[in-house]
Amino acid sequence: MRVKLKIWRQKDANSKGAFVNYDFDGASPEMSFLEMLDALNTRLIEKGEDPIAFDSDCREGICGACGMYINGYPHGPVKGITTCHLSMRYFKDGQNIVVEPWRSKAFPVIRDLIVDRNSFDKIQVAGGFISTNVGSAPDSHAIPVIKEKSDHSFDSAICIGCGACVAACKNASAMLFVSAKVSQYAQIPQGKIEAKERVEAMIQKMDELGFGNCTNTGACEAQCPKEISVINIARMNREFYVAKIS
Amino acid sequence: MTKLNSKIPSGPLAEKWTKYKDTANLVNPANKKKLDVIVVGTGLAGASAASSLGELGYQVKNFCYQDSSRRAHSVAAQGGINAAKNYRNDGDSIYHLFYDMIKGGDYRAREANVYRAAQVSNDVIDHFTAIGVPFARDYGGNLDNRSFGGVQVSRTFYAKGLTGQQCLLGTYSSLNRQINKGMVTMYPRQEMLDLVVIDGKARGIITRNLITGEIERHSAHAVVLATGGYGTIYYLSTLAVNSNPSAAWKAHKKGAYFANPSFVQIHPTSIPQLNDFQAKLTLMSESLRNDGRIWVPKAKGDKRHANTIPNEERDYFLERRYPAFGNLVPRDVASRAAKERCDAGYGVSDTGLAVNLDFRDAIQKQGKKAIESKYGNLFEMYETITGTSPYDEPMRIYPAGHYTMGGLWVDYELMTTVPGLYAIGESNFSDHGANRLGASSLMQTSGDGYFILPYTIANYLSDEIRTPRISTDLKEFEEAEKEVMNQLEKLISIKGTKSATSFHRKLGKIMWDYCGMSRNEEGLNKARVMVKKLKEDFYKDLMVPGGLNELNQELEKAGRVADYFDVADLMITDALNRTESCGAHFREESQTEEGEAKRNDADFMYVAAWEYNSSKQIHQLHKEDLKYEEVEVKVRSYK
Numbered sequence A: 001m002r003v004k005l006k007i008w009r010q011k012d013a014n015s016k017g018a019f020v021n022y023d024f025d026g027a028s029p030e031m032s033f034l035e036m037l038d039a040l041n042t043r044l045i046e047k048g049e050d051p052i053a054f055d056s057d058c059r060e061g062i063c064g065a066c067g068m069y070i071n072g073y074p075h076g077p078v079k080g081i082t083t084c085h086l087s088m089r090y091f092k093d094g095q096n097i098v099v100e101p102w103r104s105k106a107f108p109v110i111r112d113l114i115v116d117r118n119s120f121d122k123i124q125v126a127g128g129f130i131s132t133n134v135g136s137a138p139d140s141h142a143i144p145v146i147k148e149k150s151d152h153s154f155d156s157a158i159c160i161g162c163g164a165c166v167a168a169c170k171n172a173s174a175m176l177f178v179s180a181k182v183s184q185y186a187q188i189p190q191g192k193i194e195a196k197e198r199v200e201a202m203i204q205k206m207d208e209l210g211f212g213n214c215t216n217t218g219a220c221e222a223q224c225p226k227e228i229s230v231i232n233i234a235r236m237n238r239e240f241y242v243a244k245i246s
Numbered sequence B: 001m002t003k004l005n006s007k008i009p010s011g012p013l014a015e016k017w018t019k020y021k022d023t024a025n026l027v028n029p030a031n032k033k034k035l036d037v038i039v040v041g042t043g044l045a046g047a048s049a050a051s052s053l054g055e056l057g058y059q060v061k062n063f064c065y066q067d068s069s070r071r072a073h074s075v076a077a078q079g080g081i082n083a084a085k086n087y088r089n090d091g092d093s094i095y096h097l098f099y100d101m102i103k104g105g106d107y108r109a110r111e112a113n114v115y116r117a118a119q120v121s122n123d124v125i126d127h128f129t130a131i132g133v134p135f136a137r138d139y140g141g142n143l144d145n146r147s148f149g150g151v152q153v154s155r156t157f158y159a160k161g162l163t164g165q166q167c168l169l170g171t172y173s174s175l176n177r178q179i180n181k182g183m184v185t186m187y188p189r190q191e192m193l194d195l196v197v198i199d200g201k202a203r204g205i206i207t208r209n210l211i212t213g214e215i216e217r218h219s220a221h222a223v224v225l226a227t228g229g230y231g232t233i234y235y236l237s238t239l240a241v242n243s244n245p246s247a248a249w250k251a252h253k254k255g256a257y258f259a260n261p262s263f264v265q266i267h268p269t270s271i272p273q274l275n276d277f278q279a280k281l282t283l284m285s286e287s288l289r290n291d292g293r294i295w296v297p298k299a300k301g302d303k304r305h306a307n308t309i310p311n312e313e314r315d316y317f318l319e320r321r322y323p324a325f326g327n328l329v330p331r332d333v334a335s336r337a338a339k340e341r342c343d344a345g346y347g348v349s350d351t352g353l354a355v356n357l358d359f360r361d362a363i364q365k366q367g368k369k370a371i372e373s374k375y376g377n378l379f380e381m382y383e384t385i386t387g388t389s390p391y392d393e394p395m396r397i398y399p400a401g402h403y404t405m406g407g408l409w410v411d412y413e414l415m416t417t418v419p420g421l422y423a424i425g426e427s428n429f430s431d432h433g434a435n436r437l438g439a440s441s442l443m444q445t446s447g448d449g450y451f452i453l454p455y456t457i458a459n460y461l462s463d464e465i466r467t468p469r470i471s472t473d474l475k476e477f478e479e480a481e482k483e484v485m486n487q488l489e490k491l492i493s494i495k496g497t498k499s500a501t502s503f504h505r506k507l508g509k510i511m512w513d514y515c516g517m518s519r520n521e522e523g524l525n526k527a528r529v530m531v532k533k534l535k536e537d538f539y540k541d542l543m544v545p546g547g548l549n550e551l552n553q554e555l556e557k558a559g560r561v562a563d564y565f566d567v568a569d570l571m572i573t574d575a576l577n578r579t580e581s582c583g584a585h586f587r588e589e590s591q592t593e594e595g596e597a598k599r600n601d602a603d604f605m606y607v608a609a610w611e612y613n614s615s616k617q618i619h620q621l622h623k624e625d626l627k628y629e630e631v632e633v634k635v636r637s638y639k
């Protein structure tokens, strides 16, 4: 199968980037999208040209390393999956495919399709933890947790930190990402003690790093490969409000 | 010849660790501040070590090659994490967990270490719970357990099919807390390219900044490697595409012995290869074997659709060969049995390299809903990748390289043969002998980092409190840096015609065919010659575009592939040396009449620790004899 690719190439953070066209004949429906790019890269390398740089590691949808804009969608047109799980089955022979990096002030391009998502780590460093030192934990069953709460906490905790929510948002807001962590802890007793400090520190850091405001368009939830719910944002707003008045 | 000293404390097995802790030296808080520790790796092992050392007050530098520490491949573990909590009241105990691991490892692991891993397993679960890891719970609000990997008790804690992710993000959060406090400095997108040894002690590392290409020097009073496994030696494996043995290999070349390199676990249930450009194999959790039945057609080359093949024409080969354990036999046994059927011509799919994992009967018996609640996300993942639904037809699976029991040799203190250099998690030769049981790696990696290393490293650092911060201007740093530069320049200036990946793919095929699930002398010797030839071609025909001082993924890959050749050679050496079969290591020359693995305890009850001889470019074998004082050594049978 043949695809007509238009891919963003940019040497480094300081260079100006541009789209480059690649007419690629040699894809097959069993390939993943990234394997198709691997195959294209092999050809480029064999000609001595610079391959297209992109991040990926686990290639099974869990590490959050991969991520690119494909035909206008973060992680491509199929809902609920990461780029590495996107299969060429979903494309037609002869189709035009436009590939770009995440676009957001908080995620500067490093090279081609690779962006710097360090700001996500910085937000987590600001408060995304429970302060329990190794060695001081009681027996697990000393802290029973209502199953429903625990399950909801899990649902918030499955964020892979890929950045698709920010890339999808017209305001480049990181609210879904931040709220997923805040919600994970807000719903279990272990997380209650530092709830106020946590939500304040994480939101402050998020603002400081240049992420935009949330205007409730819901694009983040729609594009999240793990389908994390915007309910988390409502929960975080409530946590933040409670923190402010308490 | 250095004598291997495993430093196992004397006394009864159950008291060794307590005794060790009671007598080990401590470092006072004021001195801890003056001591630097480098931790390479941010998986469960590295992140738990770095955060614990930070909590204790050491100055920690933590490195990983990914853009964020949260992406280490521990994140991909699915099934669960073991602990001897006995919350199910089903008779479990530290001893039972210990015993299962010793037996599962086919009596090739060190008793004292395994017992300790089982001892600290409960602390690991308690800690994870306290820091908010959302393990599955029951309606009483307590933690749920499942049975995993064919053991007789339910001791596996889990978080749906995302246990690794949840545990890793837990350790990531503790790590972040220490970064916040200024105790840990994080260096992402940095690859360790050499170890620096000064006066016989590990004192630092040389790294490459993967964004700028800059070569950096980092010094410390001790260095901890937590760099994961090398299952990627087969190119296709369940590991991350960038997982690699280079850090461990560089340490090996600087004096750390490499133990049991040929012990690699091949996992029986991965999605088979679908195309020639495939970059990795996706694991389908072992838990599926609780309800799925594995079969191939009874007739050779039967190409009918699986659903149309009647029961009496199906060969449920695991149930047939192993009536007691059936589909739940350990991984090595299940993998070999699948290979045997496929090699004999009974495999399914176009390639003939797959067997069916069928849920038809389970769905009939328990209903689709019940199956969905157990395996929903795995079934979805399977469908996303293959385009077919396991609700409607059997999954197709095939074994894949998965976990390396081999790794850097460490003593009871987790120290390698280089003083001050530690290896934890999958990167050491570990507690799993010749075969690892399911859900015991997450347990071991976290135990190493949270509860063992922080004690043992103090015992070493207590002697270092008078050593001032190590200068990176010392000649040893300069030399190591020069060596690294030379190698990079060499790789980039070959300017041949083939990508690093194309060599890796070829190497993987050789290793899979001759040093994979089944090995024999002739094949191993042949593989050695092939690897040597491939390595020569690599140095003649490699193409690395771009420059040194920029983000250059091809250069990163080339450096790793260069080391793979040497790791492959050592694996072959080790597999040739061990003429017995044990655990995952199956030597065709050593099998019973029924085709089961045959151990040779008289000659091989030892850990093979290999020393690198830089002048002669050959390896010297050191044997650590294994003594079983507590358990009776038996034939491992699952019939």
Ligand SMILES: Cc1cc2nc3c(=O)[nH]c(=O)nc-3n(C[C@H](O)[C@H](O)[C@H](O)COP(=O)(O)OP(=O)(O)OC[C@H]3O[C@@H](n4cnc5c(N)ncnc54)[C@H](O)[C@@H]3O)c2cc1C
Pocket (backbone or CB within 6 Å): B040, B041, B042, B043, B044, B045, B046, B063, B064, B065, B066, B069, B071, B072, B073, B074, B075, B076, B077, B078, B079, B080, B081, B082, B163, B164, B190, B191, B192, B193, B226, B227, B228, B229, B238, B239, B240, B243, B244, B246, B247, B283, B402, B403, B424, B425, B426, B427, B438, B439, B440, B441, B442, B443, B445
């Ligand atoms: C798909 C899959 C499923 C699994 N499921 C289970 C399960 O259910 N239960 C279980 O117990 N075990 C499971 N395992 C095994 C288990 O996940 C691993 O053995 C374990 O997580 C390894 O942890 P680690 O910390 O040693 O290494 P990793 O998590 O692999 O981390 C390695 C770290 O080292 C860094 N690194 C490596 N080289 C360098 C270098 N040169 N320079 C700088 N940094 C470097 C990496 O960046 C990374 O941070 C599974 C494994 C796989 C592959």
Ligand code: FES
Pocket (backbone or CB within 6 Å): A055, A056, A057, A058, A059, A060, A061, A062, A063, A064, A065, A066, A067, A082, A083, A084, A085
């Ligand atoms: S590469 Fe890990 S999520 Fe895609």
